[in-house]
Amino acid sequence: MAVQTVQSTSASASETVDLGPAAALSCRECGERFPLGPIFACESCFGPLEVAYDLPADGPEALKKRIAEGPDNIWRYAPLLPVPADVAAHPNINPGFTKLVKADNLARELGITGELHVKDDSGNPTHSFKDRVVAIAVEAARAFGFTTLSCSSTGNLAGAVGAAAARAGFRSCVFIPHDLEQGKVVMAAVYGGELVGIEGNYDDVNRFCSELIGDPLGEGWGFVNVNLRPYYGEGSKTLAYEICEQLGWRLPDQIVIPIASGSQLTKIDKGLRELIKLGLVEDKPYKIFGAQAEGCSPVSTAFKAGHDVVRPQKPNTIAKSLAIGNPADGPYVLDIARRTGGAVEDVNDEQVVDAIKLLARTEGIFAETAGGVTVGVTKKLLDAGLLDPALTTVVLNTGDGLKTLDAVAPTTGPTATIPPSLDAFRAAGLAG
Numbered sequence: 001m002a003v004q005t006v007q008s009t010s011a012s013a014s015e016t017v018d019l020g021p022a023a024a025l026s027c028r029e030c031g032e033r034f035p036l037g038p039i040f041a042c043e044s045c046f047g048p049l050e051v052a053y054d055l056p057a058d059g060p061e062a063l064k065k066r067i068a069e070g071p072d073n074i075w076r077y078a079p080l081l082p083v084p085a086d087v088a089a090h091p092n093i094n095p096g097f098t099k100l101v102k103a104d105n106l107a108r109e110l111g112i113t114g115e116l117h118v119k120d121d122s123g124n125p126t127h128s129f130k131d132r133v134v135a136i137a138v139e140a141a142r143a144f145g146f147t148t149l150s151c152s153s154t155g156n157l158a159g160a161v162g163a164a165a166a167r168a169g170f171r172s173c174v175f176i177p178h179d180l181e182q183g184k185v186v187m188a189a190v191y192g193g194e195l196v197g198i199e200g201n202y203d204d205v206n207r208f209c210s211e212l213i214g215d216p217l218g219e220g221w222g223f224v225n226v227n228l229r230p231y232y233g234e235g236s237k238t239l240a241y242e243i244c245e246q247l248g249w250r251l252p253d254q255i256v257i258p259i260a261s262g263s264q265l266t267k268i269d270k271g272l273r274e275l276i277k278l279g280l281v282e283d284k285p286y287k288i289f290g291a292q293a294e295g296c297s298p299v300s301t302a303f304k305a306g307h308d309v310v311r312p313q314k315p316n317t318i319a320k321s322l323a324i325g326n327p328a329d330g331p332y333v334l335d336i337a338r339r340t341g342g343a344v345e346d347v348n349d350e351q352v353v354d355a356i357k358l359l360a361r362t363e364g365i366f367a368e369t370a371g372g373v374t375v376g377v378t379k380k381l382l383d384a385g386l387l388d389p390a391l392t393t394v395v396l397n398t399g400d401g402l403k404t405l406d407a408v409a410p411t412t413g414p415t416a417t418i419p420p421s422l423d424a425f426r427a428a429g430l431a432g
């Protein structure tokens with residue numbers, strides 16, 4: 001990521017901003033603090049910035065009650081997010097509180113004897129987990145006075161930004177690699193914003209956006225995953241909050257999370273640690289596992305080689321939503337997997353398709369390729385003895401299979417096509 005322009009401009013950067021309990025930005029590397037603003041890298045060491053909070057002083061029971069009384073979406077956790085207290089009244093896409101599905105059939109198939117749950121984020125407004133991060137970035141964009149929302153995207157983010165901008169009254173202009181799945185392209189365009197295909201892969205798109213931010217052409221633009229990235233990232237914490245609340249304020253023992261940039265995985269860990277600190281869940285160990293596609297596996301490759309540095313790769317996989325060859329949060333993912341006793345693993349495209357079908361056949365959940373990666377890696381980790389089949393495990397499905405039909409279409413279709421007669425049906429041998 002380009003660091004030549006740490007400070008980006010906005011209409012009201014100098015006014016005090018109200019982002020609820022968010023107190024400041026702090027550098028993940030050196031800890032230096034900065035006032036809340038549309039900045040993403042530390043001025044001293046170029047480390048990534050994250051949101052620091054004045055967390056609520058209510059005791060755990062009072063806080064649980066406040067959460068339970070909130071709306072059935074991520075705003076129920078507003079006391080733990082960088083958003084104003086009246087956020088639920090703003091026009092936004094209000095994602096979250098998606099289903100946590102107890103996946104007994106899949107558990108049986110995989111040989112899991114403990115509890116297995118699928119957190120199904122295909123139920124969000126634009127059918128992926130990206131609605132969570134965008135909803136928070138919209139509030140930051142509003143607070144900083146931006147009028148245009150933008151992003152570099154592997155597909156789902158572009159759709160989420162398009163929808164949120166339409167609803168919240170922003171102009172949007174989003175950037176994607178030119179060769180994405182039709183479902184992703186159509187969903188990114190249908191909300192009426194500008195959509196630009198870049199001739200290159202995601203890493204080229206991201207580099208382009210970093211240049212645009214530093215140029216007068218990008219003035220007044222809030223890039224949800226670049227200059228608003230510290231706020232955007234906080235949206236992923238809501239997955240941790242929901243999973244624990246839906247388990248009856250319990251920590252799962254093991255969570256399997258897909259990795260693109262690695263932001264989601266690192267923020268789920270941050271969310272779990274906050275819940276422990278606030279006393280909302282018991283302080284006990286949990287393990288975090290990361291999932292990648294073999295054709296874009298910079299983090300799992302580093303994990304398995306015992307490296308601390310993530311070497312960029314050129315992506316080639318059907319799991320296009322995870323195809324980031326140079327993941328910004330890769331090193332932090334390695335830290336978290338190692339610190340918690342988890343692992344990072346990858347599966348090939350054929351295993352991704354098999355896993356999509358396995359989840360559909362056992363639980364009636366149609367996942368996009370990223371979900372296939374996660375379920376496929378879960379199976380591989382179980383087979384390798386790295387996941388304990390006797391514990392409580394949560395697997396994330398982060399997107400909807402309708403957006404990646406091409407992945408399964410060649411091997412999925414009608415069992416038979418027949419004339420409308422009983423004789424023909426009898427002949428097809430499908431009765432009984």
Ligand SMILES: *Cc1c(COP(=O)(O)O)cnc(C)c1O
Binds near residue numbers: 129260368
């Ligand atoms: C973006 C995305 C991810 C992962 O996102 P990161 O936070 O960049 O790791 C996972 N699944 C789907 C479907 C996505 O679109």
